Amino acid sequence: xxxxxxxxxxxxxxxxxxxxxxxxxxxxxxxxxxxxxxxxxxxxxxxxxxxxxxxxxxxxxxxxxxxxxxxxxxxxxxxxxxxxxxxxxxxxxxxxxxxxxxxxxxxxxxxxxxxxxxxxxxxxxxxxxxxxxxxxxxxxxxxxxxxxxxxxxxxxxxxxxxxxxxxxxxxxxxxxxxxxxxxxxxxxxxxxxxxxxxxxxxxxxxxxxxxxxxxxxxxxxxxxxxxxxxxxxxxxxxxxxxxxxxxxxxxxxxxxxxxxxx
Amino acid sequence: xxxxxxxxxxxxxxxxxxxxxxxxxxxxxxxxxxxxxxxxxxxxxxxxxxxxxxxxxxxxxxxxxxxxxxxxxxxxxxxxxxxxxxxxxxxxxxxxxxxxxxxxxxxxxxxxxxxxxxxxxxxxxxxxxxxxxxxxxxxxxxxxxxxxxxxxxxxxxxxxxxxxxxxxxxxxxxxxxxxxxxxxxxxxxxxxxxxxxxxxxxxxxxxxxxxxxxxxxxxxxxxxxxxxxxxxxxxxxxxxxxxxxxxxxxxxxxxxxxxxxxxxxxxxxxxxxxxxxxxxxxxxxxxxxxxxxxxxx
Numbered sequence: 001x002x003x004x005x006x007x008x009x010x011x012x013x014x015x016x017x018x019x020x021x022x023x024x025x026x027x028x029x030x031x032x033x034x035x036x037x038x039x040x041x042x043x044x045x046x047x048x049x050x051x052x053x054x055x056x057x058x059x060x061x062x063x064x065x066x067x068x069x070x071x072x073x074x075x076x077x078x079x080x081x082x083x084x085x086x087x088x089x090x091x092x093x094x095x096x097x098x099x100x101x102x103x104x105x106x107x108x109x110x111x112x113x114x115x116x117x118x119x120x121x122x123x124x125x126x127x128x129x130x131x132x133x134x135x136x137x138x139x140x141x142x143x144x145x146x147x148x149x150x151x152x153x154x155x156x157x158x159x160x161x162x163x164x165x166x167x168x169x170x171x172x173x174x175x176x177x178x179x180x181x182x183x184x185x186x187x188x189x190x191x192x193x194x195x196x197x198x199x200x201x202x203x204x205x206x207x208x209x210x211x212x213x214x215x216x217x218x219x220x221x222x223x224x225x226x227x228x229x230x231x232x233x234x235x236x237x238x239x240x241x242x243x244x245x246x247x248x249x250x251x252x253x254x255x256x257x258x259x260x261x262x
Numbered sequence: 263x264x265x266x267x268x269x270x271x272x273x274x275x276x277x278x279x280x281x282x283x284x285x286x287x288x289x290x291x292x293x294x295x296x297x298x299x300x301x302x303x304x305x306x307x308x309x310x311x312x313x314x315x316x317x318x319x320x321x322x323x324x325x326x327x328x329x330x331x332x333x334x335x336x337x338x339x340x341x342x343x344x345x346x347x348x349x350x351x352x353x354x355x356x357x358x359x360x361x362x363x364x365x366x367x368x369x370x371x372x373x374x375x376x377x378x379x380x381x382x383x384x385x386x387x388x389x390x391x392x393x394x395x396x397x398x399x400x401x402x403x404x405x406x407x408x409x410x411x412x413x414x415x416x417x418x419x420x421x422x423x424x425x426x427x428x429x430x431x432x433x434x435x436x437x438x439x440x441x442x443x444x445x446x447x448x449x450x451x452x453x454x455x456x457x458x459x460x461x462x463x464x465x466x467x468x469x470x471x472x473x474x475x476x477x478x479x480x481x482x483x484x485x486x487x488x489x490x491x492x493x494x495x496x497x498x499x500x501x502x503x504x505x506x507x508x509x510x511x512x513x514x515x516x517x518x519x520x521x522x523x524x525x526x527x528x529x530x531x532x533x534x535x536x537x538x539x540x541x542x543x544x545x546x547x548x549x550x551x552x553x554x555x556x557x558x559x
Contacts, residue, residue, distance in 0.1 A: 045266060081556050086361050088551040094544045095551070097361045108556075157552035164550065226497065233492050241488025244312050244496045245481040248503060252319030255507030 030058035031204040031214050033074070033185075038216075040189075041223040048166070048191040051076065051111075055202055055214075057181045064206060065180040071114070071121040071205040072175045073132060074185035076218070078109035078167070079196035082142070085154045085161070101154035102142040108194035109167040110134050111187040113174025122208045130210060132203060134159060134168040166190035195221050195230070267501060269299065274313070274505020281317060281506070282513025283520075284529045289314040289447035289480075292502060294371060294536050303364045305495055307354070308487035310446030312499035314480040317506050318448055318473045325470025332421035332467045336474040338428055339453075342435025343442070343479040350443030351486040358491065361555070365544070370445055372541045378451050379533030382526055389523035422463045422471075430461065435475065443483040448476035451533075 033055035040051070053074055057065075064070055083106040086097040112133060114121060127133050139158060141151050162168040167190050175185045185202070201215040221227050233240045273295050281288030289310050296306035325331045357363040413427035434456055438449035453472040457463040463471070488494040517525060 084361065084555050086553050086555070088548060088553070090547075094365075095546075095548055096365055097553070100361055154552075158554065161550065161552055161554050229496065233488065233494070233496075237489040237492050238485060240492075240496070241485035241494060244484050244488060244494050244499060245315055247496060247500055248312055248315035248481075248484075249319050249477075251500065251503040251507060252316035253323065255316070255320045255503075255510070256323050259508070259511040 027059045029060055029070075029204065029206065029211055031072070031202055031212050032056050032058065033200060033202045033214055033216055035200065035216050035218055039219045039221060041221055041227070042189075042193065042195075043223045043226065046191060046193075048193075049189045051187045051189050051218075053185045053187065053200055053202075053216075055183050055185065057183070057204065060181050062180060065177075068177075069207050070177075071116060071208075072177075072183050072185070073115075073121065073203040073205070074113045074175055074187065075132065075201045075203075076109070076111045076187045076189075077107045077199045077201065078194045078220075079198065080105040080107050081194075082106070083158065085158050087154070087157070099150075101146070101151065103155075103158060104140045104142055106139055106158065107137065108196070109190060109198070110137065110162070111169050111171075111189070113171045113185045113187050115173070115175045115177070115183075117172050118170075121205050122210065126205075126208070126210060130203065130213075134163070134170070165192060167192065189220075193220060195227075270498065270501040271505040273299070274502035275509035276505075277502075278317065278506030278509025279513035279516075280509075280529075280532065282510030282515075283517035284513075284525060286450055286529070288317055288506060289449075290371070290375065290445070290451055290533070291536060292506075293367075293446040294540055296498075297368075298539070301498070303367045304354075304358055304491060304493045305498075307367060307444070307446030308484065308491065308493035309495050309499045309502070311442065311480045311483040311487065312494055312496065313502045313506060314442075314446070314448040315477055315484065316503035317510060318450075318476045318480065320507055320510065322470060322473040322477060325467075325473060328470075329421075330466050331470035331474055332419055332463070333474070334417075335419045335422055335424070335431065335463070335467075336471045338417070338431045339435035339438070339471070339475040340478050342432035342437075343439035343475055344482055346436030346439025346441075347443040347479055347483050347486065348439075349436075350440040351483070351490060353440075354444055354487070355490055367445060368540050368544055370441070372537050372544065374441070374445075374452070375533050375537035375540070378455075379530045379537055383530035383534065386523045386527035386530060390527065393521075393523060422467050424461065424463060426461060434460070438475075439479050439483075442476075442479045443486065446483075448473075448480055450476060 033053050035053060055072070055074070057070065060070065083103050085101050085103065087099040088095040089098045091098065118127065118133065128136050130136075131138060139155050141154070159168065166188065169188045169190070171186065171188060174187065175183055177183045196219070198218045198220055199215055200218055201213060203213050204211045222230050273292075277288040277291045277295065280286075280291065292313055293306045293310040296310065297303050301309075322331065354363065357366050413429050415427050415429055416425055417428045418425050434453070438453050441447060441452065442449050450472050453476070454468055457468045457472065458465060484494055
């Protein structure tokens with residue numbers, strides 16, 4: 001099912017200040033983003049969605065705006081979790097997990113939207129300093145003393161797998177200026193997006209230089225009944241199991257009653 | 263995880279239809295199908311066990327009414343089953359930590375489905391050719407005993423007209439319980455032939471007794487997996503149950519119209535097909551040799 005669901009987030013414009021040349025007055029530019037809701041619910045048939053975030057620049061210099069020399073990068077980072085990367089090799093003709101590497105605090109998802117291609121916004125060093133972009137995320141192996149070559153291989157595999165499953169994504173042109181001050185960022189939520197607290201961050205660049213960063217939190221949770229079942233299963237596993245058994249017995253019995261031939 | 267409600271209902275319905283037609287629980291088909299549908303094997307196994315309860319309970323009710331159910335034999339089997347299932351759940355959790363669960367689950371399925379399917383196919387092909395020749399044979403030869411009947415600690419099972427040692431009964435129960443918790447099956451496809459051929463239980467009480475003990479072993483497995491691994495998905499299981507219970511009714515009607523040995527040959531082919539498909543996935547180079555899982559330290 002290719003149900004594109006647009007999780008619409010309304011405009012949050014704290015300050016549409018008079019378009020003064022404040023930047024020239026020495027007041028630095030600022031950036032703000034706003035989410036109309038701090039919660040997004042997903043259902044079990046969730047097939048991915050687009051998340052729209054609106055934002056605004058404060059004290060933008062109209063001249064630089066007109067020349068399109070402001071750039072914005074918006075990132076939605078999923079909750080950090082330990083991840084095991086396993087590698088299969090051939091053994092007796094079968095493909096079997098033989099090697100593994102554990103990484104600490106890996107963001108479950110990392111969705112990035114930019115106004116232009118990354119290399120047109122700032123240089124690779126700039127991204128590295130900000131730890132911005134999936135390639136610059138620091139993925140820390142649990143066993144830091146391991147063979148550097150192996151760690152490098154598994155780090156690359158981790159990124160590659162996350163990208164292949166759509167969890168790490170980059171959208172060039174995903175951020176668009178609607179006016180001189182106002183912008184809209186469209187981010188991708190993968191079908192298997194993790195539930196938990198996500199962090200939206202926006203980075204403002206001028207002429208290739210990083211100026212300022214802002215962030216907001218967003219909780220992604222399963223919809224209604226499913227969220228409650230999920231929480232219940234995690235917290236009261238045994239009672240959940242007993243209830244699952246009762247559901248099965250009642251279903252089996254009802255089936256008998258409904259379909260009885262005599 | 264993104265799933266389609268109708269696919270699950272259809273899957274439950276198709277397996278239910280087959281299980282009604284052939285008189286098997288269907289757990290051994292549900293779990294592989296869920297795996298083919300990209301449900302993680304750990305969840306497929308635990309949810310499969312939950313689904314098995316519904317179909318077994320539905321089936322056991324019939325046998326309870328017809329009094330073709332040996333409670334005493336079922337209870338002894340169950341005692342062994344609980345021990346086996348507990349041990350199986352521990353092995354399950356250990357394999358999962360090790361990252362070898364998927365492999366072992368697939369391997370067990372390939373081996374058991376391959377062996378059972380192969381034997382059934384041979385037997386039914388022989389029966390078909392014999393039927394053409396006009397001969398008949400009976401499965402049970404009453405006077406015949408084997409080494410199992412010489413073991414100590416004998417117990418009398420009246421409903422089964424049986425006087426055997428409890429040791430093989432407990433061992434069989436434990437073995438089935440172990441498989442139930444690792445493979446998410448009821449184990450009927452092993453239990454039924456074992457009861458008939460090894461313990462010489464009369465055919466008419468075999469299915470009822472097997473279903474009776476499967477209900478409890480599957481219930482126990484479901485609770486253990488839910489407590490230890492949180493891998494039971496009750497919504498998923500419920501959809502499969504609804505499809506399964508409905509499908510079973512129609513399957514049973516179709517089954518009555520087909521001849522026994524033809525039915526068994528068909529089931530054998532189906533079982534072999536599932537085994538081959540699972541084996542194929544083991545031996546063919548995966549799209550990516552790397553995989554991720556949450557957890558660790």
